[in-house]
Amino acid sequence: MVIAALLLSACSSGSEEPRYYQLPSNPQPVTASAGMMAASQGQRQLWIEQVSVPDYLAGNGVVYQTSDVQYVIANNNLWASPLDQQLRTSLVANLSRNLPGWVVASQPMGSDQDTLNVTVTGFHGRYDGHVIVSGEWLLNHQGTLIKRPFHVEMTQPQDGYDAMVKVLGEAWAQEASNMAREINRLP
Numbered sequence: 017m018v019i020a021a022l023l024l025s026a027c028s029s030g031s032e033e034p035r036y037y038q039l040p041s042n043p044q045p046v047t048a049s050a051g052m053m054a055a056s057q058g059q060r061q062l063w064i065e066q067v068s069v070p071d072y073l074a075g076n077g078v079v080y081q082t083s084d085v086q087y088v089i090a091n092n093n094l095w096a097s098p099l100d101q102q103l104r105t106s107l108v109a110n111l112s113r114n115l116p117g118w119v120v121a122s123q124p125m126g127s128d129q130d131t132l133n134v135t136v137t138g139f140h141g142r143y144d145g146h147v148i149v150s151g152e153w154l155l156n157h158q159g160t161l162i163k164r165p166f167h168v169e170m171t172q173p174q175d176g177y178d179a180m181v182k183v184l185g186e187a188w189a190q191e192a193s194n195m196a197r198e199i200n201r202l203p
Contacts, residue, residue, distance in 0.1 A: 118199075
């Protein structure tokens, strides 16, 4: 009887184990030695000073929008590391790949560098099967400030948090490519 009671209580508890998510990694990592060599050859430098997120995205839970005005922060589907750190690391990797002739780093490199700050206002899945990545970026290019809003919306092909996080990663990489295109046009 004790074993039956334990089995029933185990089945009825309903508590899920937490699942932890990390944005997909860059398939072509940039090594520190390559960055140091490029910096010594006088290439242009870009410091990703900050990627900031609002409070509702700064917690551990992955965010899902359930209606036009309501958001749910998951209790068991959590970011493996703080989202702002993941976004910054991913942005450095994507911009490094998409900005030939530039050294892109998350640490200051000297006085002759451009500085990029990004404010992410949306990074979540939505009830209609789309993911949203939105915000704005501010680039200080040789003393000139360039500010651009962004909004990327992509369809999530499958249900579930795994698929949502993968598509969020794709949308963030797409925005990094858009940023790189703009930066490449600079004199």
